[in-house]
Amino acid sequence: MYALVDAVSFYASAEKVFDPSIRNKPVVVLTNNDGFICAVCPIARRLGIPKFEPYFKVKWLLQKHGVVVRSSNYELYADLSERMMNVISRYCDNQHIYSIDESFLHFKNYGGLIKDWHQYGHEIRRAIWKETKLPVGVGFGTTSTLAKAANHAAKKLSGYNGVAVIDSAQNGKAVLERMDVVDVWGIGRKISQRLKQQGIQTAYQLSTQCPKAIRKQFSVVTERTVNELNGVNCLSWDDVREPKREIFSTRSFGQRIVDIHSLQSALTTHSAIVAKKVRRQYSLVKKLMIFASSSPHDDNYYKQTMVYKFPVATDNSCDIAKAVSLVLADIFVEGVRFYRCGVGAIELESRTFRQPDLFLPDNSNPVLMACLDKINNRYSQGTLKLGAEGQSEVWQMKRNFLSPQYTTNWRDIPKIRC
Amino acid sequence: MKVIPIYIEAGISGFESPAAEYKELGLSLDQLLIRHPNATFIGQASGQSMEGIGIFDGDLLIVDRSLTVKNGDVVVANYNGCFVCKLIDKPQARLLSASKSHAPVTIKPEDDFQLEGVVTRSIRLHHPAPELTACMH
Numbered sequence: 001m002y003a004l005v006d007a008v009s010f011y012a013s014a015e016k017v018f019d020p021s022i023r024n025k026p027v028v029v030l031t032n033n034d035g036f037i038c039a040v041c042p043i044a045r046r047l048g049i050p051k052f053e054p055y056f057k058v059k060w061l062l063q064k065h066g067v068v069v070r071s072s073n074y075e076l077y078a079d080l081s082e083r084m085m086n087v088i089s090r091y092c093d094n095q096h097i098y099s100i101d102e103s104f105l106h107f108k109n110y111g112g113l114i115k116d117w118h119q120y121g122h123e124i125r126r127a128i129w130k131e132t133k134l135p136v137g138v139g140f141g142t143t144s145t146l147a148k149a150a151n152h153a154a155k156k157l158s159g160y161n162g163v164a165v166i167d168s169a170q171n172g173k174a175v176l177e178r179m180d181v182v183d184v185w186g187i188g189r190k191i192s193q194r195l196k197q198q199g200i201q202t203a204y205q206l207s208t209q210c211p212k213a214i215r216k217q218f219s220v221v222t223e224r225t226v227n228e229l230n231g232v233n234c235l236s237w238d239d240v241r242e243p244k245r246e247i248f249s250t251r252s253f254g255q256r257i258v259d260i261h262s263l264q265s266a267l268t269t270h271s272a273i274v275a276k277k278v279r280r281q282y283s284l285v286k287k288l289m290i291f292a293s294s295s296p297h298d299d300n301y302y303k304q305t306m307v308y309k310f311p312v313a314t315d316n317s318c319d320i321a322k323a324v325s326l327v328l329a330d331i332f333v334e335g336v337r338f339y340r341c342g343v344g345a346i347e348l349e350s351r352t353f354r355q356p357d358l359f360l361p362d363n364s365n366p367v368l369m370a371c372l373d374k375i376n377n378r379y380s381q382g383t384l385k386l387g388a389e390g391q392s393e394v395w396q397m398k399r400n401f402l403s404p405q406y407t408t409n410w411r412d413i414p415k416i417r418c
Numbered sequence: 419m420k421v422i423p424i425y426i427e428a429g430i431s432g433f434e435s436p437a438a439e440y441k442e443l444g445l446s447l448d449q450l451l452i453r454h455p456n457a458t459f460i461g462q463a464s465g466q467s468m469e470g471i472g473i474f475d476g477d478l479l480i481v482d483r484s485l486t487v488k489n490g491d492v493v494v495a496n497y498n499g500c501f502v503c504k505l506i507d508k509p510q511a512r513l514l515s516a517s518k519s520h521a522p523v524t525i526k527p528e529d530d531f532q533l534e535g536v537v538t539r540s541i542r543l544h545h546p547a548p549e550l551t552a553c554m555h
Contacts, residue, residue: 018497020496020500020501020532020534021499021500022499023496023532024499025532083456085459086455086456087456130457130483131456131483131484132483132485134484153462214430218510237520309496328486375521390517406459407459407460410549410550411549413462413478414459414461414462414501415459415461415462415464415501416461416462416463416464416481416501416502417464417500417501417502417503418463418464418465418467418473418475418502
């Protein structure tokens with residue numbers, strides 16, 4: 001049996017944990033730079049607040065309903081996510097953390113040990129709510145795709161109350177019939193459009209298709225999805241766990257920048273973030289993409305992208321920052337009001353199977369990098385950084401509605417009235 | 419702060435410190451004070467109503483959400499949108515203070531009330547901690 005446990009609008013729920021004054025209020029959370037709405041709590045959803053709308057467009061609607069608006073407080077979310085994942089891990093010996101608020105569980109050889117999956121799911125929900133004050137949905141299924149579908153039902157369909165179990169063809173049908181094919185795990189928007197043109201609207205209809213025919217028309221991935229919907233396990237744990245093939249750090253600026261030094265410090269900071277993520281998954285960067293642009297709404301839209309190929313793949317922040325300095329002059333143009341920039345590792349290699357070059361010196365400095373990561377993990381991101389990242393904050397994220405860092409900063413710990 | 423001890427060894431004598439093999443990890447207050455780290459948060463007391471049981475303004479409170487609240491426990495609750503620290507009187511649904519100048523509060527059905535957790539420890543800072551005082555009140 002598989003399970004997927006995930007939080008109900010995690011960011012919005014996380015905002016309510018340490019701020020009891022907004023527990024019963026509608027809450028939305030905005031993305032980086034307060035651009036878009038990225039999380040809507042159930043109370044706000046019932047008021048009809050849409051997700052993924054630009055903030056400025058729905059500002060009046062939010063004001064009208066007295067909706068509490070918050071900027072993304074990543075420090076808080078990361079801490080709460082870790083707590084939630086730790087609580088979940090008590091319920092199964094094989095856990096795979098799939099995203100900041102989603103965790104797969106695989107119950108292998110549990111035959112007969114757990115009598116009632118429904119009850120077990122409610123136990124998990126109760127424990128997470130009690131210990132972290134985060135609401136979650138739990139879905140069980142005989143494959144990971146069915147667990148994901150059951151989780152969808154647990155949270156979105158009426159009559160499930162936070163827990164759903166798919167362990168037979170009948171209760172599978174009951175869920176899949178009420179599920180749009182676009183919501184099936186692994187079916188993107190494009191594939192779902194093509195499926196719908198052929199009259200396949202629901203997840204159940206997809207499950208009745210001939211897998212071989214689907215493979216011919218789409219791909220082996222979609223064929224697997226069809227099999228998984230029928231209870232045939234096709235995704236091994238390692239498929240789900242595979243390291244990312246590209247790592248990006250990009251962002252639009254809080255305010256436009258026009259000088260080369262600010263652009264350099266912004267790009268270097270992105271490169272340091274990419275380098276850190278690369279190290280975390282034991283990869284090395286072979287090719288780095290560096291870009292900057294003005295806004296597409298500007299007259300004379302400007303965008304320049306450069307690709308830098310490292311002679312020897314690296315995970316050294318200094319090398320990666322050096323690549324930024326080398327291409328900077330080709331990207332920066334006097335007079336352009338830069339709106340957005342970013343850095344992406346577009347070709348990665350595995351550190352375990354790395355191929356050193358006989359004639360080039362080994363520039364990696366694992367001890368220094370480990371030290372850098374350790375200090376920044378302990379004392380928060382940016383405590384120790386490269387000189388080229390600069391001290392200036394003009395380009396940094398706009399977070400005008402940021403809540404305190406209740407669990408990671410002493411100055412922000414909750415006040416308790418006596 | 420963790421201090422990393424580095425021992426000076428001249429490399430001449432050839433004698434290792436006789437205590438070397440007895441070296442263990444330092445004592446950790448977290449380990450002593452926090453039983454359930456995932457379910458625990460730290461807050462700061464504000465007010466005088468709990469002085470009778472030794473909780474003073476500015477003290478740190480360690481709150482464990484995983485414990486089942488028993489009658490008479492020192493608890494943190496959400497009382498009408500505000501975290502409060504009180505003694506719980508379960509049979510009469512009241513919040514009691516530990517001070518003569520604060521009357522008991524009866525929890526009414528229309529109140530917004532949730533138990534948050536049990537205060538398992540409180541910590542007095544006899545010398546101010548700069549990390550905390552930077553922004554106190």
